[in-house]
Amino acid sequence: MKVPTSRFGTIDIPEDQVIYVPLGLIGFPNQKRYALLEHRKGSPFSWFQAVDDEDLAFVLIDPLLCEPDYQIQINSEDRKTLDLPDSCEGLQTMVTVNITPGDPLKITANLLGPVAINLPKKLAKQIVLHQSSYSTRHPIPIIKR
């Protein structure tokens, strides 16, 4: 399917690669279909581009690259939404990346509201970590390959 985007022009995504976010991301409840795109080949950064809103896109990164001990708990409601009844196999956790306003050299990751993606089923949910000391603005260090 052809997906118009304001950042990347029109992109072509196989329909079976579209990720469905039943509840939307927090603040964007109406956008439920996204495409996961590598920023560049081999880059640790990906884009989460809304299929039905050309302006809406998030940068995602593997949180383990920001915080090696990063752990989250997926509760039963999250498992239901993600269709993960038994195990967490195929579950990929990503976090959104932001440029700190006023200090463009610093980029940060939202470790408090990770995006959990069930890759085989193409289902995602933004998880809210209630009992957590993680920050929504965790500094991202230089990433070494």
Added chain:
Amino acid sequence: MLILTRKIGECITIGEEIKVYVVDIRGKQVRLGIEAPTHAPIYRQEVYQKILEENRSASRVDLADFGKLIKGRE
């Protein structure tokens, strides 16, 4: 805003599917038990607000700026 007085063990029903129980009251803290369907996620307001603001801000990242900023970080 509707304001109701409830005792421990009493409940409020919101619509057909949401129930809020007063489980315990200790000093200035109230423990609530909430039953809601999956499509009505429950958040602590301050955590929800933080993530909402961060999402809105993160959704405005400019591609060209981002490309420059992550140079050397990939």
